[in-house]
Amino acid sequence: MTTNLPIRFDDLTVNFDDRFQLDHINWQIEPQQHWVITGANGAGKSALAAVLAGAGDTVSGKLEGVPARVGLVSFEAQAELIEAERKKDDADIMDVISEGTPVHEILFKDCADPDLAKELAEKFNLTQLLDRSFRKLSTGESRKVMLICALASKPDLLVLDEPFDGLDADSLAMLQAHLQTLIKTVPMVMVLNRFDEFPEFITHIAYVDHGQLQLQVSRDDTTAFEELYKLLHIKTTDLTVPAADPDTAIPALNPDDPLVRLRNLTIQYDNKKIIDNLNWTIEPNQHWQLSGPNGSGKTGLLSIITGDHPQCYVNDIFVFGFKRGSGESIWQIKQFIGYVSTALQWEYKGTTGLRNVILSGFHDSNGLYTRCTDRQKAIANEWLELLGMSDRGDEIFGKLSYGDQRLLLIARAMVKHPPLLILDEPCLGLDDMNRQMVLALIEKICASTGISVIYVNHHPEDKIKGIGNYISLV
Incomplete structure (x- = not known):
């Protein structure tokens, strides 16, 4: 790999605007390792991944070895970009409505590898949308734009928070195939909730709970991997859907009419x-x-x-x-x-x-x-x-x-x-x-x-x- 790995978290505590805190994280990412961060909702998975992209305020401890160029894809980053586009409407004056930033400008402005960006746009079927305003894209289409920006940034580290969510089957297969081509040159840290989406090249799993890194499991450790799988596949049984409010009056519909x-x-x-x-x-x-x-x-x-x-x-x-x-x-x-x-x-x-x-x-x-x-x-x-x-x-x-x-x-x-x-x-x-x-x-x-x-x-x-x-x- 081309980076200066290992990346070391040394008893690191990070605060996120008093909303959440990662506590005393000890973690080392070695060369030839690709990690998945997993855990329950609210456990701190996305926060831990975001630290690698510079998010959060360090309270104590050290983080060393993070390369300069980190390609990040996350729901939060996607939402921030969409919100920035929406704010352009608030800045409009004299009843002139902004069309927003076109897709091609987001993709190619300051792009480190425009040839790759063009190739990925074609594979993601975005070529015909390059002149469209980013804000007019569907959720899946805007997700693809974020992925292309990260992959074409010539990153030394890829941090991908749920990269497969929202993608159709063809786009998912294409992305997985492209990531496979990077495993010898670019280390990857993914946040994934679904065990069935773990790529074959993933070597280690980090389990986060209540802001702490509780488990680090090698995929080769079959017993530990199976136990973690069981932990995250707990099913709640005997669920009962709460009843409706009898006093909430939704008008009755004609049962002979379609909805x-x-x-x-x-x-x-x-x-x-x-x-x-x-x-x-x-x-x-x-x-x-x-x-x-x-x-x-x-x-x-x-x-x-x-x-x-x-x-x-x-x-x-x-x-x-x-x-x-x-x-x-x-x-x-x-x-x-x-x-x-x-x-x-x-x-x-x-x-x-x-x-x-x-x-x-x-x-x-x-x-x-x-x-x-x-x-x-x-x-x-x-x-x-x-x-x-x-x-x-x-x-x-x-x-x-x-x-x-x-x-x-x-x-x-x-x-x-x-x-x-x-x-x-x-x-x-x-x-x-x-x-x-x-x-x-x-x-x-x-x-x-x-x-x-x-x-x-x-x-x-x-x-x-x-x-x-x-x-x-x-």
């Missing part, structure tokens, strides 16, 4: 058709799995159903008893829907307490602005107990780990038992234990009456018992 009926749906941008003449009907108590590569229109299709897409009114759309464009309000539509997505997670107010995040699901609000009943508060407490957060109800949502935030938003979506529950990559960013809990919860919801599920997912192995209908976009 959703789309006829010859077309979505297009800049004269390019993303979806062309799609017909889809979702009946009550019917469950669907929606799949397709990045940029195939999954998010656009969901926003048509939720009423957030501007092309709702130029299509033949029937949802929850309303023909779109007949004078209905968007809130009349949204009252029938529970929704979870990465975009919602980025937009949700970070100062809201955990209990209030769940309670806001009764009112479809981003934050809680309405007085809740004692019964609703009791239901929220039942969800907190189910998620293992019964003593954390007053903590701040923005201080949670990415995975814990996702769990709270899933509870928020489920709390009112909506006729339609839309789960857009619900397991994104979750460790194995919480992932299994979420999948079990979704199975129970699918088995219950009165709720239909649309489950969007890139991982074919994450199938849900009870979902027997499939739609794939190309």
Whole structure:
């Protein structure tokens, strides 16, 4: 390898804005080693990886040997870039709306290896999007841009926090193949929640818990590796979904009507058709799995159903008893829907307490602005107990780990038992234990009456018992 390894953590304690602290980390990354950092949600996995990229304030101890050029990919870095683009709107004056930074500028400005960036853009199918504003990309497409920037920076160390999440199957295979070509020259440290995603070249696993590096396991140590696998595959049994609030009045729907009926749906941008003449009907108590590569229109299709897409009114759309464009309000539509997505997670107010995040699901609000009943508060407490957060109800949502935030938003979506529950990559960013809990919860919801599920997912192995209908976009 070309770096000055080993990298040494010597009794290192690092503080992250008083939100989290890594305590007394002792760790050494040797030449020819590639590490995965794993652990439960909120354990400190992402924080430990971020230290290698210069994040956090050292309280005590030493960190030595980190090379100058570190290629970083993480949800936090991705969210920061998206937020920076959004702030450009706030700076607009005289009603001139900024188009935002084009993709090609983000990829090639100050790029150390433009030829590689161009090659990866082609392999990731981003070439046709180079002139598009970064803010207009889908979650998966923006993730690909972050990956290309890191890989084309000629890094001496790659730090990849959940690099495979949000990628379609072809992009995932391409990325794994490219990383395989780097193993002799570039050391890698990955944060991964899923054991089935560990690349073959990974040599060691670091297990983090409560801000401490508890275990360091060589992959060649079969016994230790299997024990760690069991630790992270704990499944919660006998889960009970908290009941709905009988006093929360979601209007009754006509049982003879479909929940959703789309006829010859077309979505297009800049004269390019993303979806062309799609017909889809979702009946009550019917469950669907929606799949397709990045940029195939999954998010656009969901926003048509939720009423957030501007092309709702130029299509033949029937949802929850309303023909779109007949004078209905968007809130009349949204009252029938529970929704979870990465975009919602980025937009949700970070100062809201955990209990209030769940309670806001009764009112479809981003934050809680309405007085809740004692019964609703009791239901929220039942969800907190189910998620293992019964003593954390007053903590701040923005201080949670990415995975814990996702769990709270899933509870928020489920709390009112909506006729339609839309789960857009619900397991994104979750460790194995919480992932299994979420999948079990979704199975129970699918088995219950009165709720239909649309489950969007890139991982074919994450199938849900009870979902027997499939739609794939190309």
